[in-house]
Amino acid sequence: MAVKKSELYSLLWEACNKLRGGVEPARYKDYVLVLLFFKYVSDRYKGQRRADFVVNPGASFEDLINAKGKPDVGERVNKILQKFLEDNELIGELPDVSFINTDELGSGKELIDKVSGLIGVFENPAIDFRTNRASGDDIIGDAYEYFMMKFAQESGKSKGQFYTPSEVSRTIARLIGIGNISAEDGKDWTLYDPAAGSGSLLIRAADEAPVDENGDSIVTIFGQEKDISTAGLARMNLILHQKGTGTIEKGNTLSDPKFLTTYKTGLIELKQFDFIVMNPPFSDKSWSDGLKPEKDEFHRFDDFGIPPEKNGDYAWFLHVIKSLRQKGKAGIIMPHGILFRGNAEENIRQKVLKTRYIKGIISLPANLFYGTGIPACIVIIDKEDADIRDSIFFIDASRGFKKDGNKNRLREQDIEKIVRVFNEQKELPGYSCIVPYSKIENENSGNMNVPRYIRRIDDTLPQNITAHLRGGIPQFDIESLDRLWSVSPALKDAVFTCTDAEHGIYQLAVSSDKIEDIFNSDSGLLAEKQKDGTVIFEDWKNCVRDILLNISANTEPTMLIRELGDMILQAYSDSALLDNYDIYDCLMNYWNEKLQDDVYAIRAYGYEVAREIEHVYVTKKQKNENGHTVTVADKLKVKSFDGYLIPRDIIERIYFADLIAELQMLISQRDTIEADMETMREEESGDDGLLKETLSSKGELPKANLIRRIKELETKKTSSELIALSQMVDAIDNVTELERISKEIPALEKTYDLRTKKNTFQKSKIKTAWKTAIKEASVPEIYLDEYNCLLAYQKKMTEYDEINKQIKAKQNELDEALVKKYSELTIDEIKHLLFDEKWISRMYNDVKSETECILIDYMSRVIMIAKRYEHTLGELENNTAQSRDAMHKALERIGYKW
Numbered sequence: 001m002a003v004k005k006s007e008l009y010s011l012l013w014e015a016c017n018k019l020r021g022g023v024e025p026a027r028y029k030d031y032v033l034v035l036l037f038f039k040y041v042s043d044r045y046k047g048q049r050r051a052d053f054v055v056n057p058g059a060s061f062e063d064l065i066n067a068k069g070k071p072d073v074g075e076r077v078n079k080i081l082q083k084f085l086e087d088n089e090l091i092g093e094l095p096d097v098s099f100i101n102t103d104e105l106g107s108g109k110e111l112i113d114k115v116s117g118l119i120g121v122f123e124n125p126a127i128d129f130r131t132n133r134a135s136g137d138d139i140i141g142d143a144y145e146y147f148m149m150k151f152a153q154e155s156g157k158s159k160g161q162f163y164t165p166s167e168v169s170r171t172i173a174r175l176i177g178i179g180n181i182s183a184e185d186g187k188d189w190t191l192y193d194p195a196a197g198s199g200s201l202l203i204r205a206a207d208e209a210p211v212d213e214n215g216d217s218i219v220t221i222f223g224q225e226k227d228i229s230t231a232g233l234a235r236m237n238l239i240l241h242q243k244g245t246g247t248i249e250k251g252n253t254l255s256d257p258k259f260l261t262t263y264k265t266g267l268i269e270l271k272q273f274d275f276i277v278m279n280p281p282f283s284d285k286s287w288s289d290g291l292k293p294e295k296d297e298f299h300r301f302d303d304f305g306i307p308p309e310k311n312g313d314y315a316w317f318l319h320v321i322k323s324l325r326q327k328g329k330a331g332i333i334m335p336h337g338i339l340f341r342g343n344a345e346e347n348i349r350q351k352v353l354k355t356r357y358i359k360g361i362i363s364l365p366a367n368l369f370y371g372t373g374i375p376a377c378i379v380i381i382d383k384e385d386a387d388i389r390d391s392i393f394f395i396d397a398s399r400g401f402k403k404d405g406n407k408n409r410l411r412e413q414d415i416e417k418i419v420r421v422f423n424e425q426k427e428l429p430g431y432s433c434i435v436p437y438s439k440i441e442n443e444n445s446g447n448m449n450v451p452r453y454i455r456r457i458d459d460t461l462p463q464n465i466t467a468h469l470r471g472g473i474p475q476f477d478i479e480s481l482d483r484l485w486s487v488s489p490a491l492k493d494a495v496f497t498c499t500d501a502e503h504g505i506y507q508l509a510v511s512s513d514k515i516e517d518i519f520n521s522d523s524g525l526l527a528e529k530q531k532d533g534t535v536i537f538e539d540w541k542n543c544v545r546d547i548l549l550n551i552s553a554n555t556e557p558t559m560l561i562r563e564l565g566d567m568i569l570q571a572y573s574d575s576a577l578l579d580n581y582d583i584y585d586c587l588m589n590y591w592n593e594k595l596q597d598d599v600y601a602i603r604a605y606g607y608e609v610a611r612e613i614e615h616v617y618v619t620k621k622q623k624n625e626n627g628h629t630v631t632v633a634d635k636l637k638v639k640s641f642d643g644y645l646i647p648r649d650i651i652e653r654i655y656f657a658d659l660i661a662e663l664q665m666l667i668s669q670r671d672t673i674e675a676d677m678e679t680m681r682e683e684e685s686g687d688d689g690l691l692k693e694t695l696s697s698k699g700e701l702p703k704a705n706l707i708r709r710i711k712e713l714e715t716k717k718t719s720s721e722l723i724a725l726s727q728m729v730d731a732i733d734n735v736t737e738l739e740r741i742s743k744e745i746p747a748l749e750k751t752y753d754l755r756t757k758k759n760t761f762q763k764s765k766i767k768t769a770w771k772t773a774i775k776e777a778s779v780p781e782i783y784l785d786e787y788n789c790l791l792a793y794q795k796k797m798t799e800y801d802e803i804n805k806q807i808k809a810k811q812n813e814l815d816e817a818l819v820k821k822y823s824e825l826t827i828d829e830i831k832h833l834l835f836d837e838k839w840i841s842r843m844y845n846d847v848k849s850e851t852e853c854i855l856i857d858y859m860s861r862v863i864m865i866a867k868r869y870e871h872t873l874g875e876l877e878n879n880t881a882q883s884r885d886a887m888h889k890a891l892e893r894i895g896y897k898w
Helices: 005-018 025-045 061-067 073-087 109-121 133-154 166-175 200-208 228-240 313-323 344-355 412-424 437-443 465-470 475-479 482-487 489-495 512-521 523-548 557-571 580-605 607-611 648-655 657-683 703-714 720-730 735-744 747-751 763-776 781-824 827-868 873-893
Strands: 189-193 219-225 247-250 260-262 268-270 273-278 324-335 358-363 376-382 391-396 402-404 407-409 432-436 496-500 505-508 613-623 629-643
Touching: 005 109, 005 133, 025 061, 025 073, 025 109, 025 133, 025 228, 061 073, 061 109, 073 109, 133 200, 133 228, 166 200, 166 273, 166 324, 166 358, 166 376, 166 412, 189 200, 200 219, 200 228, 200 273, 219 228, 219 273, 228 247, 268 313, 273 313, 313 324, 313 344, 313 376, 344 437, 358 412, 391 412, 391 437, 412 557, 412 580, 432 437, 465 873, 475 505, 475 827, 482 489, 482 523, 489 496, 489 512, 489 523, 512 523, 512 827, 523 557, 523 827, 557 580, 580 607, 580 827, 607 781, 607 827, 629 648, 629 781, 648 657, 648 781, 648 827, 657 781, 703 781, 720 735, 720 747, 720 763, 735 747
Parallel strands: 189 219, 189 273, 219 247, 273 324, 358 391
Antiparallel strands: 260 268, 324 376, 358 376, 391 432, 402 407, 496 505, 613 629
8 A cells, every 4th residue: 555645754753753862853863864764775675686775684674673672782783784884885875873872872771762662663564665666766755855854943053954945945946947958869967966965955956857768867966065974864865766876975065076077188177067956054164174265276266256264155156157067057045145245255246247147046035944044045047048148037035935833934836936937037026027237237236135126015004194183094095905996896986985086085985894794795706706716616627637537657746736736827827816826825735735645546556546445443552572562553443444545524425424414413412411411510510519429520420420329329218118118028037027017007018019819928029019119219308309310310321321322333334334335436436536525625625715815804904994094083082081081070979089
């Protein structure tokens, strides 16, 4: 069964994080990621001939499992990993970790438990890639990326720089145009990252490139990373993303670049690449360590000047320029300071501008990166056609993000908007513009600070002092809602009336409490809601139907979702109410949350995988092979189940509505009884409450307490007949005594049958009469109210138990019917349920919700505008004076004077 990404990542992270203890995230990541890598390689390549990796006996994940719980588990793990590294010539290539490091993992039992626990996490059947090779590749690669992101989040400002957020990486990958290349004969496309970190930026860029007939990327990957441990992360990352042929070198790129070209003449130059992506350390103060910039053998600074000694931003920038081929393209992340700082950097910038290499600059939101809080931008460098380039395209994307903990993140709609606007060179007010090089150089002395060229649109409404003094609503406020009035001009006239056209003064046409009703009944808004929510949506739905109902093993999920996104952006491009990028975000959020899991599963197993169900089992404690107590699933006891692709609530609603109605009716009855019981407990729980003797300390009423108290009270029952019959039971063998008692109470034998046909007392009849008398006797008056209350509660409890039995039986009936139905689903039924009842239903509700939110926002703004000038300053002062006078008079009446 295919693994669901959305469930796997959080499951693995939570398990590993619990075992972390006091280990710093920056170090703990190396332990976790090495094990994750080893697990993948072992599962994928063990037993295979001519494979990329050798997994010999004594060097597989199964050997790690066998080491769990052993007193020397740390030493065993080290030996297993060492043998694997030696067998595959990977010594020094991966992060250096030791599973006997007592400083980080503890000692004794703590170390044994921690190491064994980590092995146990990756022993999870959900990541057993021996049987899941088809879909496992990008699952494990993305899981690895997810782990790096989580560790980066926790590593702090100084240690999180090994990871570039995937949203930023994907944005750069699409901006540099690597997806537009083709497999030309003899063309060796290359991609390079001189500050590779963990390799995420390289991988996202390579993912955008086309693939050859074997499914391999047509670009060759090169990267260099100074930190040895981080370089190992990058190497593993490439392998897990099926890019193991890429090269990651260790070392300081600026002082010791590893990728060089040696000519026959003996000349050595920097190797040049078609594409470069980079997120270097910002404001690198040690950039010149090991380097004499004025004697740089690779001449990176010759035509531009030497960067400041304590700021290496332009050193990295110029390394990129020197490393680009004649038509090369690069996307690099830089602090905003390179756009406007003075002195040496200003001189360098002016010389860079003369090359016309800079094609675009995108200002990003603040606080995106884990290693720094410095605001950043993306600089797009393109040497192709630089000689005829006459402008730079600027984008201010700094306000498009969502909060994620203490960091900001680009939304899917933000990425798509940046890429589309840049590629189309589309100028949008307050967002993007084309700026001639001549203006930058001549009018602004080479200053490229984005706010100089893009003035943000201020959508806040300033307070109008005149309106506050004289009254009325300014025309400026009304016009701020022009988009709303374009949908419904009649709405504007229904809410506002122009009372002074010369000065642009309006008044409310209705009281402010009527505005909501006018909104809800406006024909223009209702028509637009119908158009956006039904007409446009149905058109898009019909366009994507064939795409989503014909997923096969050849379907490429990345291209599929991009096609769906293109269609929805186009469909809503002319919407008067909705922003098409907001609707695009609805689609992408659902893709990331659920839809991509479905597509990957169908691609791997076909639509018939929807017949599968997933069980949640009751857990139990048992001893493992090492004698440790562990929690495992009890496969004999099913707790619940759901469809693997199609949720059971859809099957229930479509096929078993009658059964669900019956079940809901029973549940409603039970809930009513439960509410009655709760009310009784609350009303009778005080010091004088009738249930105080039976309630637990938590306010509950256990059945055992109820029965015990009822029996106690029944022992207090009394009546003359009961007393006499009790005496007769005590004297059951004394006939004389029985006759005496009977004569003393003549009514006794009139009420009860005590004798045989021969007129002698019968023991069994006396005892039966005694029991009957107990039931018929009365509890003493002092206990009667409590006794009746307990009986009433007991009756409710009996009814509750009976209803519960019926619910359980009905639930079992429904479960059996569901299991049978899942197994019988036809492919046509599956496609209908997935497309119409699951995927499209969710999207329809999201679009509808987006429409409602926008209308509510508009209505709130109209009401705000209506109320902000509702009272003039004079009226407020007058009201205040009246209130003050009234208060003074009230105080005087009660004797206060001043």
